[in-house]
Amino acid sequence: MAGNSQRRNRRTSNKKGMQVGSGGQRRRGLEGKGPTPPASARKGHVKNRIANAKAKQAAHRRPAPRRGGAKGTSELVVGRNPVFEALRDGVPATTLYVQQFIENDERVREALQLAADRGINLMEAPRPELDRMTNGLNHQGLVLQVPPYEYAHPEDLAAAAFDDGEDPLIVALDGVTDPRNLGAVVRSVAAFGGHGVVVPERRAAGMTAGAWKTSAGTAARTPVARATNLTRTLEGYQKAGMTVVGLAADGEMELQDLEVLDGPVVIVVGSEGKGLSRLVGETCDVRVRIPMPGGAESLNAGVAAGVVLWEAARRRA
Incomplete structure (x- = not known):
């Protein structure tokens, strides 16, 4: 009778049991793996080894000199003429505060x-x-906020010159307290191919809005470094061969008669008054x-630095 067959291995149900298969491996094996990565990303390729070597060199390289921005407190430039001149001369600024209902003159x-x-x-x-801010x-209804200057480290100045294959030409200021003199020195350093200016951290002029204005915009491309101890910084430069x-x-x-310039x-x-400290x-x-x-009897710091920088540029040419 139907269903009572005595033949072996005869299937008597339509339900499928467990079967052995590939588990989807064959289907996944047919899927694409995406585009071929560039040679620089392929492990073992010569371009990959070169890229890794460059990355290691960059990690150990000294940081480049830094210009503008960061630690410290902001400075305020107040008054219509000072604010206008600061903006005209390229002094970096973040915010211009304008008094409500101000008289709108030229x-x-x-x-x-x-x-x-x-x-x-x-x-x-x-x-x-x-009134409270100032x-x-x-x-006079105008206040300009100038961000604090981000000073370089003194070692950065020499390192950047050596990295470019050049002999460093750096000016260090000792006891110069007038920001306009600092700005004039920065301008001279830029004009005669110098690599930066070093100022002491205390009892010395800093990169204020006045120094920026006197530099005539060159402070944007000439780094200024701040030294905690100027004497130790100079000794460090000497150890570096300067x-x-x-x-x-x-x-x-x-x-x-100076032949080392x-x-x-x-x-x-x-x-200008006391000269070099002991x-x-x-x-x-x-x-x-x-x-x-x-x-x-003497020259101010800006003029004196300019004279020596001109002589150094002449000899290097």
């Missing part, structure tokens, strides 16, 4: 236009708020004087 319009062209934030504020200064030259009215050598050198400029003067490898046939 200076205000020009300042607003410059700020807008540079993408600087414009904030309207009541007069009491501006501690009662005569702001000659430290101090400018002094009683120097033992005249500038035209065509090599790695640090020029140290003191204040420890810094003793650290210098040589002290030179600038001949002045006109009989002047």
